[in-house]
Amino acid sequence: MRGQRIRSCRVMHAIATRPQPADELCWRATGRTIREVRRRGKYLLFELDQGYLVMHFRLSGQLFLLPHQGSVAARREGEPEASALHIDVELELACGRLCFADIRHLGRVHWLARPADSRGITRLGIDPLAREFTRGVLGTLLGRSKRPLKNFLMDQEKIAGIGNIYSSEALWYARLSPRRRANRVATQEVRRLHKAIVNVLGRALECCLHPAPALRNPQWAFEGLEKMVRVYQRAGRPCPRCGRPIKRLGLGGRSSFFCPGCQR
DNA sequence: CCTGCTACCTGATGGC
DNA sequence: TGCCATCAGGTAGCAG
Secondary structure (H helix, E strand, O other): OOOEEEEEEOOOOOOOOOOOHHHHHHHHHOEEEEEEEEEEEEEEEEOOOOOOOEEEEOEEEEEEOOOOOOOOOHOOOOOOOHHHHEEEEEEEEEEEEEEEEOOOOOOOOEEOOHHHHHHHHHHOOOOOOOOOHHHHHHHHHHHHHOEEEEHHHHHOOOOOOOHHHHHHHHHHHHOOOOOOOOOOOOHHHHHHHHHHHHHHHHHHHHHHHHOOOOOOOOOOOOOHHHHHHOOOOOOOEEOOOOEEEOEEEEEEOEEEEEEEOOOO
16 A cells, blocks of 8 residues: 555545544545555554544454456456445545445544544553563553453553453463453463463464455455464353363453363 | 443344 | 344443
């Protein structure tokens, strides 16, 4: 995407730009050039020559790169309907149409003068893949919170980027109960949790990149989590470590999966 | 300030 | 077959 000029921007479903008016996104984005693409927590940022295009995929957002409408390539592929793919926003680039699609329409696309104009971005905590994320930093953060570890790990203002899958997985690797209070975690356990977080995210990245996502294929869906997942959505099945059945637990409005046998 | 709950959406699945 | 409840990778906004 780097260096591509946004020839036009179409909003098919204005819910995706809320609370920003769709036409504001369009006029701000049109004619701009993408300088750089980066990630902050779960946000995807397109740095433009003026301002930023910011995407958040929430639960079901996806990006597609489709052939230009009416092109030979589009006809060969049967011109997939925007409605069928639930495309909310479409950016016309030289290399094709970059489409933000989202079945549940919970994802968002905004234009911002700078990332700090997003409350969600400003308040993001430390990136667990960054150098600065050390055992010591994790220990300090944990010590300041009385919440259950599961809620702590999913709090984007503490550590940015961990969601429901990887919080369950990291706690399993660290042999810590999702219900354990953050400030009741011993030094040795902090060390285990830190290692677990970094390992889980690293392995997840491997799964996400091999095979690489097929941006140009609208049928493509992410598969391969099964290879790395040990407890997530595996209630009733044996724990790969101790053999006892994995349990599902409601915490903070989300499902938490863990092994009561070896997670304390 | 901190925490927990609910709304926001659509679609898949399973029980009756 | 249809109807209803529940669940799904997340966060903003609000009440207490």
